[in-house]
Amino acid sequence: MRIFQYLINGISIGSVYAIIALGYTMVYGIAKMLNFAHGDIIMVGAYISFCVTNYLGLPAWASVLAAMAVCTVLGILIEGLAYKPLRGTPSLAVLITAIGVSYFLQNAAQLIWTSSPKNFTSVVTMKPISLFDGQIVITGEVLLTVGVSILVMVGLTLFTSKTRTGKAMRAVSEDRAAAQLMGINVNRTISTTFAIGSALAAVAGVLLCSTVPTLMPTTGSMPGIRAFTAAVFGGIGSIPGAMLGGILLGIIETFSKAYLSTQFSDAIVFSVLIIILLVKPAGLLGKQVQEKV
Amino acid sequence: MKKILALLLAALMVVGMLAGCGSSKTEAPKDAETKAPEAVAEAPAEGSAPALKIGLTGPLTGGASEYGLAVRGGMEIAVAEINAKGGLQIEFKAEDDEADGSDKAVSAYNSLKDWGMQILAGAVTTGSALAIAAETVNDQIFMLTPSASAVDVAMTGPNVYQMCFTDPNQGASAAELMAQKWPDATIGVIYDSSDAYSTGIVDGFLSKAAELSLNVAVDNAAFTADNKADLSTQVTQCKDAGCDIVFLPFYYTEASQVLTYANTIGYAPTFFGCDGMDGILAVEGFDTSLAEGLVLMTPFDANATDDATVSFVEQFKANNDGKVPNQFAADGYDVIYALYNACVAAGIDGSTPAADACAMLQEQFAGMTVDGLTGKGMTWDGNGMISKAPAAVVVTDGIYVPLA
Numbered sequence: 001m002r003i004f005q006y007l008i009n010g011i012s013i014g015s016v017y018a019i020i021a022l023g024y025t026m027v028y029g030i031a032k033m034l035n036f037a038h039g040d041i042i043m044v045g046a047y048i049s050f051c052v053t054n055y056l057g058l059p060a061w062a063s064v065l066a067a068m069a070v071c072t073v074l075g076i077l078i079e080g081l082a083y084k085p086l087r088g089t090p091s092l093a094v095l096i097t098a099i100g101v102s103y104f105l106q107n108a109a110q111l112i113w114t115s116s117p118k119n120f121t122s123v124v125t126m127k128p129i130s131l132f133d134g135q136i137v138i139t140g141e142v143l144l145t146v147g148v149s150i151l152v153m154v155g156l157t158l159f160t161s162k163t164r165t166g167k168a169m170r171a172v173s174e175d176r177a178a179a180q181l182m183g184i185n186v187n188r189t190i191s192t193t194f195a196i197g198s199a200l201a202a203v204a205g206v207l208l209c210s211t212v213p214t215l216m217p218t219t220g221s222m223p224g225i226r227a228f229t230a231a232v233f234g235g236i237g238s239i240p241g242a243m244l245g246g247i248l249l250g251i252i253e254t255f256s257k258a259y260l261s262t263q264f265s266d267a268i269v270f271s272v273l274i275i276i277l278l279v280k281p282a283g284l285l286g287k288q289v290q291e292k293v
Numbered sequence: 294m295k296k297i298l299a300l301l302l303a304a305l306m307v308v309g310m311l312a313g314c315g316s317s318k319t320e321a322p323k324d325a326e327t328k329a330p331e332a333v334a335e336a337p338a339e340g341s342a343p344a345l346k347i348g349l350t351g352p353l354t355g356g357a358s359e360y361g362l363a364v365r366g367g368m369e370i371a372v373a374e375i376n377a378k379g380g381l382q383i384e385f386k387a388e389d390d391e392a393d394g395s396d397k398a399v400s401a402y403n404s405l406k407d408w409g410m411q412i413l414a415g416a417v418t419t420g421s422a423l424a425i426a427a428e429t430v431n432d433q434i435f436m437l438t439p440s441a442s443a444v445d446v447a448m449t450g451p452n453v454y455q456m457c458f459t460d461p462n463q464g465a466s467a468a469e470l471m472a473q474k475w476p477d478a479t480i481g482v483i484y485d486s487s488d489a490y491s492t493g494i495v496d497g498f499l500s501k502a503a504e505l506s507l508n509v510a511v512d513n514a515a516f517t518a519d520n521k522a523d524l525s526t527q528v529t530q531c532k533d534a535g536c537d538i539v540f541l542p543f544y545y546t547e548a549s550q551v552l553t554y555a556n557t558i559g560y561a562p563t564f565f566g567c568d569g570m571d572g573i574l575a576v577e578g579f580d581t582s583l584a585e586g587l588v589l590m591t592p593f594d595a596n597a598t599d600d601a602t603v604s605f606v607e608q609f610k611a612n613n614d615g616k617v618p619n620q621f622a623a624d625g626y627d628v629i630y631a632l633y634n635a636c637v638a639a640g641i642d643g644s645t646p647a648a649d650a651c652a653m654l655q656e657q658f659a660g661m662t663v664d665g666l667t668g669k670g671m672t673w674d675g676n677g678m679i680s681k682a683p684a685a686v687v688v689t690d691g692i693y694v695p696l697a
Binding site: 002005006009012013050054110114115116117118119120121128130137139208211212213214215216222223226253254257258261262263265266 | 486
């Protein structure tokens with residue numbers, strides 16, 4: 001019975017990783033850059049939602065919409081000001097800039113909202129479902145996070161395969177120069193990618209803080225890095241891979257904490273990751289791309 | 294185009310530099326003006342002795358700024374009160390170390406030394422305190438830290454003193470309190486294995502608990518700074534082991550997660566925190582009903598009704614936009630008074646060289662008893678560790694009530 005509770009706990013945190021990983025993988029897959037500021041956009045999204053509910057007194061759904069709107073604009077601004085001028089430079093320069101943006105967002109949040117933690121009120125009002133006399137408890141947050149991450153995964157897959165913009169994204173991802181020659185506006189496509197990725201980050205922020213209520217300027221950074229690991233684990237660039245990687249990472253983490261050692265849980269999680277990457281270097285669902293010389 | 298831009302930037306820089314000069318020029322006389330009358334006012338009382346220079350290093354910005362700003366706020370109140378009395382005057386300066394124990398702490402300390410600091414009333418965090426304690430030993434500067442609680446800090450040298458409990462001592466007193474109140478309880482411990490504060494308390498707690506033969510059912514539910522985002526497994530472990538008391542020796546930041554999750558799964562043991570738990574009720578957006586019945590050990594209770602606490606809380610609120618002071622602020626306040634009392638007794642003033650003051654203060658602290666906001670009859674042992682009665686409160690109807 002206990003094992004099921006741990007499984008649910010694992011899926012709960014895993015689906016939060018999954019939804020963050022979806023944003024990572026989307027931006028990496030199309031813009032071919034690691035947006036290390038993604039975790040911090042999550043944090044901004046959570047703060048916006050917190051402010052809208054606590055200071056303006058608006059309902060939860062309005063706060064999620066506001067967070068998505070602010071994060072979308074923020075994502076486009078960051079892309080335009082920090083990443084676009086560096087297009088064509090070595091990818092290392094963009095990576096360092098992304099780390100810079102991450103620090104900028106954290107410190108700006110510290111100035112605006114101070115470093116003292118805030119307690120995020122969950123957007124879920126549903127009562128937890130209690131099974132077997134309370135031996136297993138499924139919270140509304142788990143159901144919502146799993147539901148939303150599946151929805152986002154399916155939505156993104158459909159979007160990239162069916163719509164014009166989505167197809168343009170895949171073309172840019174495949175070969176930027178060729179896509180440009182075919183008349184695709186590469187800059188606009190990448191901006192759109194960032195806009196979608198940041199809107200997802202806002203949703204992820206609200207779900208993360210609904211599951212784990214402590215909200216601080218550094219809230220996004222550690223889950224962000226874990227979600228990035230999850231994205232690599234599942235095969236970076238692959239949308240279903242990010243989902244699978246996130247959930248598996250959450251479950252492995254919880255089980256190693258519960259049955260092996262809480263102190264070494266990270267070591268265990270990352271050892272599993274190393275072993276899997278040794279066997280499948282492209283990640284679980286990643287495509288092995290043949291380099292033609 | 295680029296040239297114009299470059300020129301513009303250069304022009305901006307020149308303007309900036311000029312502006313910088315301008316402000317420093319206007320500031321200088323202002324400073325002199327404000328100092329001059331002070332010196333005059335002091336002259337009759339102290340025979341024109343210069344003010345005693347006390348410095349604080351602590352996190353004034355960054356993730357731990359909550360603590361640094363609280364300590365500074367408490368110290369500023371004490372300094373203002375003392376200076377208003379006349380007699381020995383104190384000049385106080387705080388430098389930011391961002392709780393960074395590597396280079397920032399030492400450079401903050403060095404800039405205070407350049408300023409002419411005679412006594413160090415820092416650092417706020419253990420990491421920074423360890424980094425500069427060794428320097429104070431070399432420089433022979435007396436150091437009384439308000440809140441750096443690791444044993445290693447006090448053990449660095451004979452000139453390093455603490456105003457707060459050491460971590461193992463706090464853990465041991467928690468165990469004693471549990472043995473006294475709930476001798477038959479099953480106890481679970483959740484702690485942060487990546488944090489010296491938390492592990493220090495747990496070490497002291499577990500050894501004392503073994504001595505008192507307390508029933509500790511879960512003692513390995515640890516987390517680290519990297520995976521503290523999810524504490525549900527640790528709570529579930531305690532629930533499965535049937536713990537009636539869950540000991541949470543870490544900061545309130547993570548504690549609200551534990552309380553929220555336990556509430557969601559319908560698990561209601563007695564939660565027991567240490568002084569790091571102080572502040573949980575003030576977290577914005579926190580539903581204080583979750584903390585109902587929470588026991589925590591804190592040397593300072595802002596709701597206490599004695600005159601000293603009431604006037605301190607009022608003054609602190611007036612200076613800090615209505616913010617209620619926590620124990621860090623009270624520790625800071627007590628540090629300044631302890632130093633002031635010792636300096637008056639030893640006849641130290643602004644003209645005493647730091648090394649002489651250091652030797653005289655060590656002598657004073659060895660035999661001194663101080664009453665403050667964080668305890669009555671506080672004394673120090675030869676290592677510089679404090680001895681004061683531990684106090685515990687229980688959260689009742691959203692406020693602290695002394696544990697009966």
